[in-house]
Amino acid sequence: xxxxxxxxxxxxxxxxxxxxxxxxxxxxxxxxxxxxxxxxxxxxxxxxxxxxxxxxxxxxxxxxxxxxxxxxxxxxxxxxxxxxxxxxxxxxxxxxxxxxxxxxxxxxxxxxxxxxxxxxxxxxxxxxxxxxxxxxxxxxxxxxxxxxxxxxxxxxxxxxxxxxxxxxxxxxxxxxxxxxxxxxxxxxxxxxxxxxxxxxxxxxxxxxxxxxxxxxxxxxxxxxxxxxxxxxxxxxxxxxxxxxxxxxxxxxxx
Amino acid sequence: xxxxxxxxxxxxxxxxxxxxxxxxxxxxxxxxxxxxxxxxxxxxxxxxxxxxxxxxxxxxxxxxxxxxxxxxxxxxxxxxxxxxxxxxxxxxxxxxxxxxxxxxxxxxxxxxxxxxxxxxxxxxxxxxxxxxxxxxxxxxxxxxxxxxxxxxxxxxxxxxxxxxxxxxxxxxxxxxxxxxxxxxxxxxxxxxxxxxxxxxxxxxxxxxxxxxxxxxxxxxxxxxxxxxxxxxxxxxxxxxxxxxxxxxxxxxxxxxxxxxxxxxxxxxxxxxxxxxxxxxxxxxxxxxxxxxxxxxxxxxxxxxxxxxxxxxxxxxxxxxxxxxxxxxxxxxxxxxxxxxxxxxxxxxxxxxxxxxxxxxxxxxxxxxxxxxxxxxxxxxxxxxxxxxxxxxxxxxxxxxxxxxxxxxxxxxxxxxxxxxxxxxxxxxxxxxxxxxxxxxxxxxxxxxxxxxxxxxxxxxxxxxxxxxxxxxxxxxxxxxxxxxxxxxxxxxxxxxxxxxxxxxxxxxxxxxxxxxxxxxxxxxxxxxxxx
Numbered sequence: 001x002x003x004x005x006x007x008x009x010x011x012x013x014x015x016x017x018x019x020x021x022x023x024x025x026x027x028x029x030x031x032x033x034x035x036x037x038x039x040x041x042x043x044x045x046x047x048x049x050x051x052x053x054x055x056x057x058x059x060x061x062x063x064x065x066x067x068x069x070x071x072x073x074x075x076x077x078x079x080x081x082x083x084x085x086x087x088x089x090x091x092x093x094x095x096x097x098x099x100x101x102x103x104x105x106x107x108x109x110x111x112x113x114x115x116x117x118x119x120x121x122x123x124x125x126x127x128x129x130x131x132x133x134x135x136x137x138x139x140x141x142x143x144x145x146x147x148x149x150x151x152x153x154x155x156x157x158x159x160x161x162x163x164x165x166x167x168x169x170x171x172x173x174x175x176x177x178x179x180x181x182x183x184x185x186x187x188x189x190x191x192x193x194x195x196x197x198x199x200x201x202x203x204x205x206x207x208x209x210x211x212x213x214x215x216x217x218x219x220x221x222x223x224x225x226x227x228x229x230x231x232x233x234x235x236x237x238x239x240x241x242x243x244x245x246x247x248x249x250x251x252x253x254x
Numbered sequence: 255x256x257x258x259x260x261x262x263x264x265x266x267x268x269x270x271x272x273x274x275x276x277x278x279x280x281x282x283x284x285x286x287x288x289x290x291x292x293x294x295x296x297x298x299x300x301x302x303x304x305x306x307x308x309x310x311x312x313x314x315x316x317x318x319x320x321x322x323x324x325x326x327x328x329x330x331x332x333x334x335x336x337x338x339x340x341x342x343x344x345x346x347x348x349x350x351x352x353x354x355x356x357x358x359x360x361x362x363x364x365x366x367x368x369x370x371x372x373x374x375x376x377x378x379x380x381x382x383x384x385x386x387x388x389x390x391x392x393x394x395x396x397x398x399x400x401x402x403x404x405x406x407x408x409x410x411x412x413x414x415x416x417x418x419x420x421x422x423x424x425x426x427x428x429x430x431x432x433x434x435x436x437x438x439x440x441x442x443x444x445x446x447x448x449x450x451x452x453x454x455x456x457x458x459x460x461x462x463x464x465x466x467x468x469x470x471x472x473x474x475x476x477x478x479x480x481x482x483x484x485x486x487x488x489x490x491x492x493x494x495x496x497x498x499x500x501x502x503x504x505x506x507x508x509x510x511x512x513x514x515x516x517x518x519x520x521x522x523x524x525x526x527x528x529x530x531x532x533x534x535x536x537x538x539x540x541x542x543x544x545x546x547x548x549x550x551x552x553x554x555x556x557x558x559x560x561x562x563x564x565x566x567x568x569x570x571x572x573x574x575x576x577x578x579x580x581x582x583x584x585x586x587x588x589x590x591x592x593x594x595x596x597x598x599x600x601x602x603x604x605x606x607x608x609x610x611x612x613x614x615x616x617x618x619x620x621x622x623x624x625x626x627x628x629x630x631x632x633x634x635x636x637x638x639x640x641x642x643x644x645x646x647x648x649x650x651x652x653x654x655x656x657x658x659x660x661x662x663x664x665x666x667x668x669x670x671x672x673x674x675x676x677x678x679x680x681x682x683x684x685x686x687x688x689x690x691x692x693x694x695x696x697x698x699x700x701x702x703x704x705x706x707x708x709x710x711x712x713x714x715x716x717x718x719x720x721x722x723x724x725x726x727x728x729x730x731x732x733x734x735x736x737x738x739x740x741x742x743x744x745x746x747x748x749x750x751x752x753x754x755x756x757x758x759x760x761x762x763x764x765x766x767x768x769x770x771x772x773x774x775x776x777x778x779x780x781x782x783x784x785x
Contacts, residue, residue, distance in 0.1 A: 060690055085692035095687025099705050099780030112692050140782035156691070 009072040010035050011164045011196040012057050017066035019052055019220075026052045027063065028220035034164065039190060039197040040225075041211035043204055043243075049220040050200045054166050057198065058084045071163070085112050088157030088165030088195070092172055094149040096141040102126070102152055103137040109160040125155035128189050147178035151185065158189075164196040171206065183209055204247040216240050291319035292506070292513050295341035297332055298325040298731070298746040299454060300537045301391065301474060301498075301529070305345035307547035309500060309517060315557045316516045325742040326652065327640055327731025329354050334647040337379055340733070341652070342506050343517070347391060347496035351375065351383070353433055360433070360494035364390070367495050380504040384514070385521035386497040389529045393428070393493050394471040394478060395486040396461065402484040409489040413468065414442040421448040423457050423466030433494050434470065441492040455745050458483075472496075474526060476534030498524075523554050537748055581751045582758070589737075593759050596736035599654070599729055600722045600767065603661030607718060611666050612711070615673035616699070628674060631667045639728040647732070657726070657734035664725055665718035672714025676707030705780045712775035719771055723764040727756065737763070 010033040019027040027049040034040045042050040055061040056068050059080040068075045075083055096105050106122040115121060123133050129151040141149060150170060157165050170186075171179045183206060190197065201207050207214045208228040215225040216239070224236040235241040292313055296306035303324055310320045323341050326332040333355055335341050351371040352360045358374075360367055368386060375381045395410055407413050413420070428434035429451060438444040452460055457469045458477040471478055471485070478485060500517050507514055532550050535541045551557030582589065611631075618624035637645075642660050650656040680703045688702045689695075704711075730738030737756040744752030776784060 058690060081692050081694050083692075084690060089687075089690045091683065091687050091690065093683045095683045095690075097684045097688065097702055098681055099782050101782070108688075108693075109691055112697070142782060153687075 008035065010069075011038075011071060012198060013067075013069045013072075014053070014056065014063075015067045017053065017056060017063045017068060019049075019056070019061060019063050025220050027056070029066070030217070030220075030222045031066075032215055032222065032225065034196050034198050036163070037190075037194040037196055038213070039199060039211045041199045041201055041207035041214045042217060043201060043207045043214055044217035045202065048217040050217045051168055053217070054168055054198055054200050057166060058087045058089060085109055085160065086162055088160075088162040090150075090153050090157045090165065090167040090170045092169040094141075094153040096149055096152060096156075098141050100141075101137070102131075102139050102141075102144070105141070105152055106155045106159050108156055113160055115160070121159045121161070122155075125159040126152075128158055128192065129155040130185050131155065145178075146174055147182060150174060150178075150182060154182075154186070154189070158193070158195070162195070164198070167197060167199045169200050169202065172201065172203070179206075186210055204243065216243060289319070289510070291321045292343070292510055293321045293323055293341040295323040295326050295332055295335060295344040295733070297329065297344070298327060298742045300476075300543075300747050301472070301533055302345055303543045303743070303746060304532060304536055304546060304550075305387075305498065307543045308520070308550055309343065309345065311544070311547050311551055311557055312516050312520060313513055315551070316512050318510065318513055318516075323652070323733040325730050325739065325746065326733055327643070327728075327742070330644040331640065331647060331652070331731055334644070335652045335732070336381060336501065336503060338648065338651050339503060339505070342510075342513075343500050343502040345498055346383075346501040347498055348383070348386070349392065349433065349494040349496040351501070353431065353494065362491070364495040364497050368497060368499075375501075376504070382502050382504055382507070384500040384502055384517055386499040387520055387524040388522040389474060389524050389526040390495055390497050391472045391474045391529070392488075392496040393434070394473040394475065395468060395488075396458075396471040396478060396483045397468050397486060398461065398464070399482045399484045401467065402486075407484070407486060409487040410438070410442050410492075411489050413486055414438075414444055417443075418445045418447060420446055420467040421450065421465075422446045423450045423452040423460045423469045425454050425457065425470060426451050428470040437492055441490055453745070455748050474529040474533055476530060476532075476537040479530060479534060480538045498529075519556060520554070523556075524550075528553075540747075540749060543747070578751055578754060582755055585755050589755060589759050592735065592737050592739060592756070593763060595734075596723070596726055596729075596738075596760070596763060597767075599657055599661060599726045599734065599736055600719060600763075603658045603726075604665055604715070604719055604722060606658070606662045607665035607669050608715060610662075611669035612673050615670045615677065618670075618674055619677055624674065628667070628671055631670055634663045635667050637663075639725060640731060643728065643732050652732040652734070654729075654734045656732050657729035657736075660728065661722050661726055665722055668714045668717040668721070669711075670714075672717075673707070673711045676710030676714075677703045679710070680706035706783070708778050708780070709775060709783065712771065712778060716768060716771040716775070719767050720764050723760060723767055727760060 012034040013032070015031045017027055017030050018025065030049075030053055032040070042053060044050045052061055056063050057070060057075065059075055070078065070083065070087065097108070103119060103122050106125050107118040110118040110121045126133055126136065131148065131151055136144075136148070141152070144152065154170065171182050174182065187210065199207070199211060211228065213225055213227055214231050216223040216231070218239050224231065224240050226234070226236075231240065232244060235244055294306050294310045294313070296302035306322070306324055310322055313320050326335055326341070326344075329350060332341070332344055336344060348364070348367045348371050349360060352358050352367055356371065356374050358370070361370060368383065372383050375383060395413070397407060397413065401407070405416060407416075424435060429449065435444070435449065450466060452466070452469070458471070458481060460466050461469045461483065462481050473485070502514065502517070532546050535546045536543050548557060614627070618627055621627070639660065642663065643656055646656045646659060650659060684706065685698060685702055688698045693701065726736055727738030727741050729736045730742040737760045740752045740756035744750065744756065
């Protein structure tokens with residue numbers, strides 16, 4: 001996969017974004033783009049600013065400096081509530097509404113948008129994440145396994161057919177086997193929908209497996225952004241080199 | 255004694271004379287046609303009930319309609335009730351009038367005290383003392399006769415010399431009022447080993463059972479002649495005179511002059527031995543106060559033949575016999591009415607509390623001073639019930655309104671605290687996700703926070719409701735009725751079956767309200783969250 005052509009408007013873009021919390025600079029002049037249908041992984045340690053950066057796109061965090069755009073439009077010009085309904089979002093701990101059943105949870109955004117075909121949209125989204133409508137539609141979140149809950153959370157993010165989805169360490173809390181299953185599900189889903197995705201993860205292996213490009217962040221700054229193979233072959237900074245060495249990962253076979 | 259009585263007679267004539275011109279001007283034509291009833295009140299103690307009942311029957315005997323508001327709690331409640339016109343009259347003692355209401359030092363001698371209170375009440379409050387009934391009910395320091403003989407105690411001074419080995423059981427009033435324990439310390443030099451605050455209903459029992467060695471009785475208490483007790487002589491004349499009299503709103507002289515005349519007919523007629531004997535019928539023999547009152551009026555050659563219709567023997571009958579269950583069964587209609595009234599008080603106050611506390615708690619979600627508001631609401635809980643009712647009396651009078659407001663104030667905290675906490679603690683990840691997916695703050699509140707907080711909010715409402723059922727017994731002190739009525743009367747008259755006829759239904763009501771709200775909680779809780 002190649003970098004996006006210059007004439008195509010990126011789905012998400014950020015230029016010189018900075019966010020400070022008092023003395024702490026959480027995000028420090030970061031620039032980045034996510035093209036249509038592309039998946040970019042934000043990788044870094046806890047506190048590197050990757051989640052803060054992600055949350056700027058749906059205005060859960062407002063940047064102090066810089067420009068954040070969604071489909072070429074400055075997000076500050078869009079009502080936060082309307083912006084969030086157009087961007088899929090998957091939090092780390094599923095965040096399902098415990099008093100709503102699966103179909104109600106998945107149909108949340110279509111409902112907010114006042115769509116008439118809510119249950120049809122919910123059914124399609126559940127199929128995408130590999131959950132059987134008959135078996136799961138009427139279940140309560142408390143009747144689901146961790147993996148099933150996270151699948152429902154992904155389905156909820158996709159139900160209104162957004163062009164882009166933000167995933168904040170979506171599979172981080174799952175056991176290894178379930179995580180693998182969900183990663184496979186995610187790959188299949190991207191093939192069938194061509195949705196753009198910005199994925200925050202601390203797992204370099206997951207980033208290599210799922211993303212077209214990997215952006216490494218450290219102390220609020222962007223160290224390097226590159227395709228996985230190139231990142232492995234040509235680490236741009238000592239931090240990236242150290243990260244690769246410690247992760248002992250390999251892209252052989254991909 | 256003779257000098258005092260003649261002084262009282264003189265004042266009596268004077269006071270009727272003063273009332274004279276007003277009677278004439280007040281008795282306008284047409285006014286007599288539609289007459290409101292005369293409202294007779296009393297504080298919750300046995301002699302009060304009996305005197306109030308005597309007043310009431312005496313008024314009924316001259317054809318007046320009477321409303322009884324008995325058991326109004328404490329001077330701080332009943333006197334404002336009289337001032338505001340919620341009641342027209344109640345039995346009071348001159349010493350209490352001077353010390354507690356006027357808060358003035360008491361002069362020596364019955365006549366001087368009566369003159370003081372007559373003058374001051376008329377000018378300050380427009381309230382009139384009718385001429386005293388003829389007996390004094392002052393403090394009677396009572397000890398066991400056996401102990402008095404063994405130690406040679408005849409006077410309070412004798413007792414003071416050995417007081418450092420003695421345990422006292424005094425009512426809270428006596429401990430606090432300047433003419434009570436503080437006076438014994440100053441004038442007689444009391445140095446007691448122990449002072450135990452005791453409820454009036456149990457002090458005689460405590461003394462007889464040797465739990466304490468001295469109590470503050472009243473000179474007309476029926477128990478004094480019933481038990482082997484000795485009243486110590488007030489050898490220094492330190493207790494102020496407590497002459498009993500009817501305390502009457504000035505307005506009554508104009509609106510109901512014949513009521514004044516009928517009540518004045520009682521003045522000077524009731525001496526100490528009569529009163530003690532009648533009290534004994536009520537307190538010791540357990541005869542109903544209304545029956546004793548009718549007998550008393552007959553004995554005085556007053557009242558009316560139709561008043562109660564029972565013959566003289568009735569007064570010696572014990573209160574209707576049988577066990578507790580029989581008693582409750584016989585009282586079932588009244589108990590049912592009281593339960594409904596009680597429930598009405600609880601429902602009204604709770605509804606108001608929910609309507610106020612829930613929106614306030616919602617508004618506090620983002621306020622920095624939320625804890626301050628909740629803390630202030632919590633402070634309301636610490637105000638004693640009687641004090642709260644007394645504060646509100648000048649504005650709200652007596653009856654249902656102040657009772658509902660008091661219960662409302664007591665309900666605010668549990669409802670507000672639980673609503674506030676429930677909303678804040680509602681599954682934060684779900685609330686965050688709802689926000690991140692584009693729910694407005696209002697949608698998040700209605701569709702996520704409130705349903706998730708519902709079990710906690712309802713727990714607060716249940717707490718308030720059950721507490722309310724208990725607290726609503728307070729309503730009896732301000733004439734709002736309910737299950738507190740038989741509890742207050744029963745405590746005053748020492749009748750445990752009467753107490754239980756209020757306490758048992760109250761307990762049943764508390765359990766029933768709790769179960770009902772448990773069911774409502776289940777119904778309001780989202781299906782997925784039901785246990």
